Amino acid sequence: xxxxxxxxxxxxxxxxxxxxxxxxxxxxxxxxxxxxxxxxxxxxxxxxxxxxxxxxxxxxxxxxxxxxxxxxxxxxxxxxxxxxxxxxxxxxxxxxxxxxxxxxxxxxxxxxxxxxxxxxxxxxxxxxxxxxxxxxxxxxxxxxxxxxxxxxxxxxxxxxxxxxxxxxxxxxxxxxxxxxxxxxxxxxxxxxxxxxxxxx
Numbered sequence: 067x068x069x070x071x072x073x074x075x076x077x078x079x080x081x082x083x084x085x086x087x088x089x090x091x092x093x094x095x096x097x098x099x100x101x102x103x104x105x106x107x108x109x110x111x112x113x114x115x116x117x118x119x120x121x122x123x124x125x126x127x128x129x130x131x132x133x134x135x136x137x138x139x140x141x142x143x144x145x146x147x148x149x150x151x152x153x154x155x156x157x158x159x160x161x162x163x164x165x166x167x168x169x170x171x172x173x174x175x176x177x178x179x180x181x182x183x184x185x186x187x188x189x190x191x192x193x194x195x196x197x198x199x200x201x202x203x204x205x206x207x208x209x210x211x212x213x214x215x216x217x218x219x220x221x222x223x224x225x226x227x228x229x230x231x232x233x234x235x236x237x238x239x240x241x242x243x244x245x246x247x248x249x250x251x252x253x254x255x256x257x258x259x260x261x262x263x264x265x266x
Contacts, residue, residue, distance in 0.1 A: 067098075067101055067102065067103050068101070068102055068103070068123075068124040068262070068263060069102070069103050069104075069105050069121060069123050069124060070097065070102050070103070070104055070105070070123050070124050070125050070126060070127055070262055071104075071105050071107050071114075071117065071118045071121060071123045071125075071126045071127070071151070072089060072093060072097075072104035072105060072106055072107060072126075072127045072129060073107050073109075073114075073126070073127070073128050073129050073144070073147065073148050073151070073168070074087035074088055074089045074106050074107065074108070074109065074129065074144075075087065075088045075089070075090075075129070075130075075131035075132055075144075076109050076132055076141035076143065076144045078140075087106070087108055087109050089104075089106050089129065090129070090131075090245060090246075092245040092246060093127075093129065093245045095245075095250075096244055096245040096250055096254075097127075097258075099250045099255055100255050100258040100259055100262070100263075101259070101263070102124065102258065102262060102263075104127065105117070105121060105123065107147070107151070108147075109141065109143050109144045109147045110143070110147065111143075111146050111147045111150040114147050114150070114151060115150055115151065115154060118151065118154065118160075119154075123160070124161065124262050124263060125155075125160055125161030125162060125163065125236070125261065125262040126151055126152075126155050126160065126161070126162045126163070127162075127163050127164075127165065127168070127262075128148050128151070128152070128162065128163070128164040128165065128167070128168025128169075128171050128172070129165055129166075129167070129168055130165050130166030130167045130168060130205065130206075130243055131166075131167055132144060132167055133167070133207070133208065134167070134170055134171065134174055134180075134208075136174065137170075137180055137208050145171070145174075148168070148171045149171065149174075149175055152171060152172065152175050153175070155237075156235055156237070159235060159236065160236075161236035161237070161261045161262050161264075162235075162236070162237045162238070162261075163237075163238050163239070163240070163257075163258060163261055163262065164237075164238070164239040164240070165239075165240055165242075165243060165244065165245075166205060166206050166240075166241055166242070166243055167206075168239065169229075169230065169239030169240060169241055170206075170208060170209075172217075172230065172237060172239045173210050173213075173217070173230070173239070176214075176216070176217055178210050178212075178213060178214065178217070179210065180208040180209060180210055181208065181209065181210070181211060182207060182208060183206070183207065183208065183209045183226055186204045186205075186206050186207065186209065186223075186226065186241075187204065187205050187206060187207055188204075188205060189203075189204050190202065190203055190204065191204055191223050192223060193221040193222065193223050193228040193229065193242075194221060194222060194223070195219070195220045195221035195222060195228075195229065196220070198220055198221035198229060200251075200253065202228070202240075202241075202242035203242050203243055203246055203247065204223075204241065204242060205243060205246075206241055209226045209227060209228075209241065210226075210227045211225045211226060211227060212227075213227055213230060215233065216232055216233045216234060216235075217230045217231070217232055217233070218230065218231050218232075218233055221240075226241075227241075228240070228241045228242070229241065236261055236264075238257065238261050240257075244258070
């Protein structure tokens with residue numbers, strides 16, 4: 067089993083002033099189905115970076131939850147952590163998969179603007195693209211409608227970009243949550259294994 071670095075949601079401070087990171091318990095189960103083990107990374111940029119440098123992971127998973135600070139979110143520290151990790155991965159050709167917010171981080175890093183979207187939170191809908199046709203869950207309020215190089219659109223729902231792929235680097239983004247499916251979708255498992263384990 068190979069290890070991957072996994073980013074976490076930032077929780078608001080508790081009544082005692084504790085600031086906590088959190089990871090949906092469904093992530094370890096989904097990653098295990100992909101024959102991967104996730105190492106949760108803290109929302110502290112330098113420590114997260116030191117962790118992945120020492121770990122030498124098979125790749126990184128930028129998870130969902132929280133809006134980016136540029137779009138009203140309240141955790142710029144998480145934004146900085148994930149952007150730092152993404153730049154590190156790009157500079158070393160380390161695979162990255164961005165899920166929902168994670169895809170938004172990738173788009174933001176490549177200066178792709180996001181727009182508010184209606185009827186994309188708490189629904190299921192069809193995505194269409196060459197080899198990507200399927201029904202997926204959807205929990206996002208922000209999305210892109212156009213993409214520029216070096217990113218390519220690989221799936222859409224209407225005008226909304228639902229999945230992307232970098233033209234040269236092993237970087238993929240999806241707006242749905244594979245970990246939230248009751249039974250892991252074999253196509254999601256295959257994609258994670260393709261990108262993170264280089265299985266084609």
